[in-house]
Amino acid sequence: MHMADALLSPAVGTTMLAGTLGTVAYCSRKLRENVDEKMIPVMGVTGAFLFAAQMINFTIPGTGSSGHLGGGMLLAVLLGPHAAFLVMASVLTVQALFFADGGLLALGSNVWNLGVYPCFIAYPLIYRPLTRNDGSSGKITIASIVGVVTGLQLGAFSVVLQTVLSGRSELPFVTFLLMMLPIHLAIGLVEGFVTAGVIGYVKAARPEILESVEQSRPLPARVRVKRVAIVFLGVAIVAGGTLSWFASSNPDGLEWSIEKVMGKQELSKQEGRVASVLESVQEKTALLPDYDFRKPAGAQEGAEAGEPESSWPAGKPGRSASGIVGSFLVLGAVLCIGFVVKALRRKQEG
Amino acid sequence: MTMAFDREYFHLGVLDLLSRRDTCVHRLDPRTKVIATLLFIVTVVSFPKYEIMGLLPFLLFPVLVFGLGDIPVWLILKKVLLVSPFAAFIGIFNPVFDTEPMVTVSGIAVSGGWISFLSVMLRFLLTMTSVLLLIATTSFPGICHALRRLGMPELFTSQLLFLYRYLFVLVEEGMRMVRARDMRSFRGKGQDVRVFVSLVGTLFLRTMERAERIYHAMLSRGFTGSMRFVRTVRFRATDLALLAAVAAVLYAFRVYDIVGAVGRQTERMF
Numbered sequence: 001m002h003m004a005d006a007l008l009s010p011a012v013g014t015t016m017l018a019g020t021l022g023t024v025a026y027c028s029r030k031l032r033e034n035v036d037e038k039m040i041p042v043m044g045v046t047g048a049f050l051f052a053a054q055m056i057n058f059t060i061p062g063t064g065s066s067g068h069l070g071g072g073m074l075l076a077v078l079l080g081p082h083a084a085f086l087v088m089a090s091v092l093t094v095q096a097l098f099f100a101d102g103g104l105l106a107l108g109s110n111v112w113n114l115g116v117y118p119c120f121i122a123y124p125l126i127y128r129p130l131t132r133n134d135g136s137s138g139k140i141t142i143a144s145i146v147g148v149v150t151g152l153q154l155g156a157f158s159v160v161l162q163t164v165l166s167g168r169s170e171l172p173f174v175t176f177l178l179m180m181l182p183i184h185l186a187i188g189l190v191e192g193f194v195t196a197g198v199i200g201y202v203k204a205a206r207p208e209i210l211e212s213v214e215q216s217r218p219l220p221a222r223v224r225v226k227r228v229a230i231v232f233l234g235v236a237i238v239a240g241g242t243l244s245w246f247a248s249s250n251p252d253g254l255e256w257s258i259e260k261v262m263g264k265q266e267l268s269k270q271e272g273r274v275a276s277v278l279e280s281v282q283e284k285t286a287l288l289p290d291y292d293f294r295k296p297a298g299a300q301e302g303a304e305a306g307e308p309e310s311s312w313p314a315g316k317p318g319r320s321a322s323g324i325v326g327s328f329l330v331l332g333a334v335l336c337i338g339f340v341v342k343a344l345r346r347k348q349e350g
Numbered sequence: 351m352t353m354a355f356d357r358e359y360f361h362l363g364v365l366d367l368l369s370r371r372d373t374c375v376h377r378l379d380p381r382t383k384v385i386a387t388l389l390f391i392v393t394v395v396s397f398p399k400y401e402i403m404g405l406l407p408f409l410l411f412p413v414l415v416f417g418l419g420d421i422p423v424w425l426i427l428k429k430v431l432l433v434s435p436f437a438a439f440i441g442i443f444n445p446v447f448d449t450e451p452m453v454t455v456s457g458i459a460v461s462g463g464w465i466s467f468l469s470v471m472l473r474f475l476l477t478m479t480s481v482l483l484l485i486a487t488t489s490f491p492g493i494c495h496a497l498r499r500l501g502m503p504e505l506f507t508s509q510l511l512f513l514y515r516y517l518f519v520l521v522e523e524g525m526r527m528v529r530a531r532d533m534r535s536f537r538g539k540g541q542d543v544r545v546f547v548s549l550v551g552t553l554f555l556r557t558m559e560r561a562e563r564i565y566h567a568m569l570s571r572g573f574t575g576s577m578r579f580v581r582t583v584r585f586r587a588t589d590l591a592l593l594a595a596v597a598a599v600l601y602a603f604r605v606y607d608i609v610g611a612v613g614r615q616t617e618r619m620f
Contacts, residue, residue, distance in 0.1 A: 003436070008395055046561070051520065055521065103478060105391045170444040171444075194547060197547030209558060321613075331409070334406075335413070341414060
């Protein structure tokens with residue numbers, strides 16, 4: 001369920017990226033305060049481990065299909081939430097760069113969806129309270145299943161929300177939600193079970209690893225939950241405010257970001273002036289003359305096409321015809337440039 | 351299954367090898383390339399839903415990088431086609447929900463849904479190609495370095511470098527385990543969750559032991575918590591000029607209807 005660049009609008013993409021970068025900074029500072037530099041190799045190698053573990057698959061009982069590990073919750077239990085979040089962010093970065101899973105802008109959304117929910121909601125609010133008194137294997141199983149399911153459901157909900165707010169997909173909110181949530185419920189049940197298994201395995205073989213995680217942050221649970229909740233509320237309000245404002249006013253994405261940088265009114269004035277200047281330049285150079293073109297080709301094609309029910313206003317069919325001609329020419333030109341550059345390079349190399 | 355495993359591993363290695371070439375694109379400061387890629391993606395993504403023609407000129411950027419950076423086109427395109435189909439899977443619902451005819455192409459009415467689906471796929475092609483080209487022309491350590499210089503926390507970039515260094519080691523270890531399991535499993539036996547759990551558990555314990563050994567080895571060589579770079583790439587005037595040029599061209603492509611202008615101009619000529 002990697003979010004993709006192609007489905008994002010700039011506003012949603014950059015908001016999520018900002019949220020993720022903020023969380024990365026917060027976690028790094030937290031870790032610098034609390035633990036020694038030994039954590040750096042441990043985190044790095046654990047990220048590589050998660051990569052390898054995700055490549056190992058298993059058959060899901062009863063279905064014959066195969067699943068693999070997501071890992072956010074597992075890492076939160078084995079390393080603590082701050083380190084786990086950074087490791088998840090790293091693994092997703094490598095996936096985005098080498099396997100083009102999602103893309104660079106969508107990286108923000110992906111780290112948020114797959115990292116923040118398991119590490120900062122499911123782990124502190126569900127897993128820790130459920131296993132606080134004793135860590136029997138039954139409790140660990142229940143806690144990890146509930147935790148993983150919650151994390152994944154929130155992540156799936158987030159994917160739907162980001163897609164719908166971006167407005168590139170026509171899928172209605174509820175339909176999309178009904179597609180995503182059940183699938184991720186099933187995935188969550190299996191992954192929760194597997195996560196519990198691995199935690200149990202590590203606990204049996206090297207209990208000190210889990211104990212050190214629990215002891216390295218001796219803050220009482222209440223304080224931590226409160227603090228996390230406050231941070232969360234803040235982030236949610238900021239993100240929600242930005243998003244809803246954006247969704248309601250719904251300006252063009254790039255303009256939105258430019259407005260953000262330059263201030264609203266200044267831009268519209270400036271842009272108007274620049275546009276009028278450029279327009280007059282265009283008129284003079286006649287590369288982009290008037291809007292319509294002379295009758296013959298376009299009008300004939302439009303008449304041939306002759307479809308009355310089109311919502312396309314009169315005269316526009318011509319525009320679409322010229323658009324297609326232009327598309328092929330531009331594509332051809334781009335390819336030609338590519339070949340020329342390649343040929344020149346070859347020549348240069350001898 | 352093992353095949354898929356080997357293939358992914360192979361792809362990691364190929365991109366790493368490509369990133370060590372020495373062309374004018376490879377020689378640029380990694381920061382320049384990271385910023386330019388982000389600008390490119392944001393501009394492409396900023397087009398409204400039904401845009402197709404406006405996106406076409408943007409193909410010039412990947413084409414130039416392919417040519418100047420000497421990157422094999424098919425290798426990257428194959429990877430783009432193989433990656434996660436999420437965008438296509440979601441986009442294909444557009445024609446289902448948006449059936450209003452929008453344009454007629456030689457007598458056939460095309461619905462808005464198909465237009466926006468095509469637009470999503472075009473965005474997909476452009477954004478995915480640009481990311482793969484970024485890593486193929488900039489080494490991963492180079493990108494980590496760029497992120498550090500752009501203000502990412504040092505702890506994050508240091509462990510990202512560790513991740514990359516040990517990725518190949520651990521993936522090979524995981525591959526050995528999978529191979530061993532597959533050789534001992536008949537008719538699908540031994541592929542279940544129980545075996546998986548102990549495989550992953552063992553891999554984790556080995557990983558922790560390895561991390562400890564690495565840490566001690568690094569301590570004895572003077573590790574103080576930060577990774578140092580020997581090769582220093584400087585942000586030169588050419589980088590700045592290139593960034594400015596990229597931004598200007600991106601803006602022009604975003605604002606002007608180049609395809610429409612070319613089309614009208616051609617029709618005027620004939």
